[in-house]
Amino acid sequence: MSTQEPLQVPRRVLVTGASGLLGGAVAGLLRTKGHHVRTFQRRPSSASTDEVLGSLIDPAAVRRAVEGMDAVIHLAAKVSFTGSWHDFVATNTTGTNTLLEASADAGVRDLVFVSSPSVAHFGEPLAGAGAGTADPERARGNYARSKASAELNALARDSPGFRVTAIRPHVVWGPGDTQLVERVIERAAGGRLPLLDGGAALIDTTYIDNAASAIVRGLERMEHAHGRALVITNGEPRPVGELIAGICQAGGAPVPRLSVPGWLARGAGSVIERVWLAAGKRNLVYDEPPMTRFLAEQLSTAHWFDQRETREVLDWTPDVSLDEGLIRLAAHYGGTRP
Amino acid sequence: MNEVFPGVPAAYSRRVQVPSTSAVDPAGSSHQWHLLDNEAELAQRGITPLGTLLCVHGNPTWSYLWRGLLNHVSTNQLPWRVVAVDQLDMGFSERTGVFRRLADRVNDLGDLTRALGLDGDVTTVGHDWGGIISLGWAVAHPDQLAHVVLTNTAVHPAGFELPAALRLASHPAVHGWGTQSTDAFLRVTYSLARPALEPEVRKAFMEPYANASRRTGVGNFVADIPFTEDHPSRPALDAISEGIRALQVPALLLWGPQDPVFSDRYLRDLIFRLPRAAVHRFEGAGHLLPEDRDISTTIFDWLAIPDKTAEPERAQAASDYRPMLAELDARTQDTSTAVVDINPPRSLTWAGLGQRVDSLARGLAGIGVKPGDRVNLLVPPGIELTSLIYACLRLGAVIVVADAGLGTRGLGRAIRGAGPAYLIGIDRALTGAKVLGWPGIRIAVEAMPAAKRRLLGVRHTIPELLAHGAATAESGQPNGFTAADPDADAAVLFTSGSTGPAKGVVYTHRQLAAMRDTLRETYNLKAGSALVAGFAPFALLGPALGATSVTPDMDVTAPRTLTATALADAAAAVSATTVFASPAALANVLETSGALNGSQRKVLEGISLMLSAGAPIPEPLLARVQELVPRARVHTPYGMTEALPVTDIDLEGIRAAGPGNGVCVGTAVAGAQVAIAVLDSSGNAGDQPETTANRTGEILVRAPHVKDRYDRLWITEQLSTSVPGWHRTGDVGHFDEAGRLWVEGRLGHVLSTVNGPTTPVAAEQAAESVPGAGRAALVGVGPAGTQAPVLVMESIPPARRAGPAPADLAHAVRAAVAATGTRVSAVLLVPGLPTDIRHNSKIDRSALAAWATTTLAGGRIRKP
Secondary structure, X not given: OOOOOOOOOXXXXXXXXXXXXXXXXXXXXXXXXXXXXXXXXXXXOOOOOOEEEOXXXXXXXXXXXXXXXXXXXXXXXXXXXXXXXXXXXXHHHHHHHHHHHXXXXXXXXXXXXXXXXXXXXXXXXXXXXXXOXXXXXXXXXXXXXXXXXXXXXXXXXXXXXXXXXXXXXXXXXXXXXXXXXXXXXXXXXXXXXXXXXXXXXXXXXXXXXXXXHHXXXXXXXXXXXXXXXXXXXOOOOEEHHHHHHHHHHHHOOOOOOOEEOHHHHHHHHHHHHHHHHHHHHOOOOOOOOXXXXXXXXXXXXXEEEOOHHHHHHHOOOOOOOHHHHHHHHHHHHOOOOO | OOEEEOOEEHHHEEEEEEEOOOOOOOOOOEEEEEEEEOHHHHHHHOOOOOEEEEEEOOOOOOHHHHHHHHHHHHHHOOOEEEEEEOOOOOOOOOOOOOOOOHHHHHHHHHHHHHHHOOOOOEEEXXXXXXXXXXXXXXXHOOOOXXXXXXXXXXXXXXXXXXXXXXXXXXXXXXXXXXXXXOOHHHHHHHOOOOOOOOHHHHHHHHHHHOOHHHHHHHHHHHHOOOOOOOOOOHHHHHHHHHHHHHOOOOEEEEEOXXXXXXXXXXXXXXXHHOOOOEEEEOOOOEOOHHHHOOHHHHHHHHHOOOOOOOOOOOOOOOOOOOOOOHHHHHOOOOOOEEEEEOOOOEEEEHHHHHHHHHHHHHHHHHOXXXXXXXXXXXXXXXXXXXXXXXXXHHHOOEEEEOOHHHHHHHHHHHHHHHXXXXXXXXXXXXXXXXXXXXXXXXXXXXXXXXXXXXXXXXXEEHHHHHHHHHHHHHOOOOOOOOOOOOOOEEEEEEOOOOOOOOOEEEEEHHHHHHHHHHHHHHHOOOOOOEEEEOOHHHHOOHHHHOOEEEEOOOOOOOHHHOOHHHHHHHHHHHOOOEEEEOHHHHHHHHHOHHHOOHHHHHHHHOOOEEEXXXXXXXXXXXXXXXXXXXXXXXXXXXXXXOEEEEEEEEHHHHHHHOOXXXXXXXXXXXXXXXXXXXXXOOOOEOOOOEOOEOOOEEEEEEOOOEOOEEOOEHHHHHHHOOOOOOEEEEEEEEEOOOOOEEEEEEHHHOEEEOOEEEOOHHHHHHHHOOOOEEEEXXXXXXXXXXXXXXXXXXXXXXXXXXXXXXXXXXXXHHHHHHOOOOOOOEEEEOOOOOEOOOOOOOEOHHHHHHHHHHHHOOOOOOOO
């Protein structure tokens, strides 16, 4: 009776990408709910008692990982604002296909594909938008395009015997987050973080605990969620300038004051991106570039979503409000946020 | 679906061979017609239609113009047949090779309906020159005719000039070239759509007229316009325009006022010929009305009304009707002061006012003003305006009172909408009328030199009217006035325009009298009261109330110009007991109260009633007003142009109510009933009046002083009276346990969030309570059902530029508003919130919502 919810019987769940912040949180939550968790990642971690080491580009390792599992939550991906198309496809698209095939072969019943709202959005402002259908042709940037293909493939696999849902958390952040929080704080501390167009663009984000609980909910509510793509957010859109200010305050960094026109940043982002890529190929830099076109778009256009379908399908609401999240972030950094 | 043209299913398009009996054709001729017809579809659905809409296009359109009607029937599964014809030589009908005149075309249409075997009720629908042809059919087929629907057309009465645009098109030098050799006439016509036509729609309209030989009909149509008395089609035209006056069927007139050809004057002419017609002017729409707006819904809604001539259910006054002029008539011998102006100083006794009103009424009658004629008064409040108002009421003429508070553009729209036959104005107004082409025979308030008179097109002056009136009175001629029918129109007032274009609101004599009686009873205004008229609508009621009234030295259309000194001086002039003012005026009075001297303060201490009307007033402001008038009962009524007033509350009442969700406006005034139509989860108001406590809904009012109707806004009127016997105010609110009404905002401003409908006022009040916050407006950003609540606000000191509020202020505002149950997404600061001109206090939230949507989408921040 794997369709019952909440999961009465402990299940055996594979979590890929568990070494990341979100993957770790999902694995932890599953364990507290009494499930058996196996993790799959490239480097050994101390938190896991059942782990398979390996990469998605290694089909044999993937087959080992899914062996004997009831369900899979797939978070592993190459996440970056830059990088070569080939690398993205290998991990995000081909790797996901490998996992899907191996899972189906191994008799896995349910798979949650953790995706991104960027797979269905094409640069224009989003205000109260629905999830939309993934489109690899029109998605912006290598990450989003490779994930879009993967999501289409994953949902195409959905069937009564192998149920698949796509959960798309939007801008996940929280204590220990290296993707957004630490970059913001680091750049703000270095005085390298301008606000675009005064920072008015309304952006919805997802506090880490909420993202994790929604993903687990995707598994628990698979009966309703399968075949669908659902965007996850806190449901609290905020002007991006205020979000950044909140994160900076929590992290003890100065709040950015300089405002740059969005068109300028987008143009500059394109140039910087190309220079950085060229430099990266010659091993001159290892960091992410200070600004990319994608990042400039993200920071200067609205991105917030209609959460009604998500909340109904998952029967879920976020536990941690945005302000509570910022307080926890401040506590993490020992910061000063009230 | 298989479409022949964009939006036209192939099944609608059919061709019919029709024998012709038209004089222009040789005997035995027949022609092929093209039609759009849903007969087959109805048959397929197994439906017997209630009747047929016979739709006739004008020049140079074709049946494509009416595709909306066919599709509306199909989408909504209505029982109506729609036959939209392409006239001969037009559209995809046959090119007959002969010049068909109006009489032929009317006869052609009869040939067609005979050939179609069209029996049963027919509703004619006509646009442009198709209007007159459809009316020709109507006059010729009285037995079949059920209704008449007309949009942007004319029946071309004698004395009216040909529109300039058509005069040019019909000029021999231009005509052939403009209408036939080239497609200029078509291109110009299709460029009139507002908003512009979609390219594929435009292409479809042009398609039947691809070359000069296909366009013969277009040219002939223009050449057949009978713009001279001796034109061959003139007799046919006159017969139709006279004939329709005898039509007994209900008529619906739908109009796009931005029409360079069929302007409002033709609408007024049609209203004159079809006086009981339902009329709706779609403000902002133009000549191609069926393209510009959804007229299908309106037409079928109207057709669905069982009895179109039934009088609506109305609340009746408890007391007997007493005419507005009763008080004046009773005091013809009274030599005490009736009206006073401060600047320039002037006053009249009751006897003097009565005489002046009588002379003016005689003078107006002398130049031909008749009962029912609309007279636009563009005169500032004071003795002049008061005399004119009562003179018109005496005569049975309908006063049109549009104040400069609407702004020049709004004022022009209002005047054109009301279409007055006469316009009485001060110099500035007459200049506006001349320059902007406002309708009405112009009458100047003051004498003016001949040259200026010619320049402004002024036909009469008030001094001339008065002299003529006085002379006839002295000669002992009876004035010949009969008391106005209590249920005849008396006045057209205008809404403030803070929620879209100002709407004309019609009051009958009975309803105006009821407004007077309600004010008197609610505020115990006895004859012998003396009032300072600082709030325009109530200012006109002084003489009807039997109260002495004084107009302070201020620009009544700019409330902020009332100073404390001006108020005190006005009060002193009449030993005032009562003050009517708006919140903005009172705010300025408080600001300037330092300039008052001892005797002026003393005068204000004599005030026994202070009324703040026009918009809600914050309690702290009212409390400070109370300090200025320590012996006065300080009241603030709630109401709107459509119902003045609805409820009332005094300062003690406001304090007793305390804070709550919205503004507490007290309980219903004398004679009025208030109810709530509860909102559903998506924010739509229901239609059941109820008075249960703590249920939020649209506020309904029922009172003998509620407006008769909206003027030439049939759709608006239908919506406002959709709960029979009640007026929908468009405001939302609730009753508390004590039965007090709380206003929570405008229905159109209710946010549709994931938590259901959210009314704005409670959140705004919470935001305004934060230190450093100024006025606030809560608007919704994003799609209905999942809107993000956004506060747009002023700060103290004012922000220098618009943009997101500083994080600390945003945080404080968010926390304060959270207590009211609303989670604010963004807080935006603006240097100043846009407000209406008249009250300078109603915030234009619709404009703000649009601005906030753009701003929060990202991109450069512009001014709201």
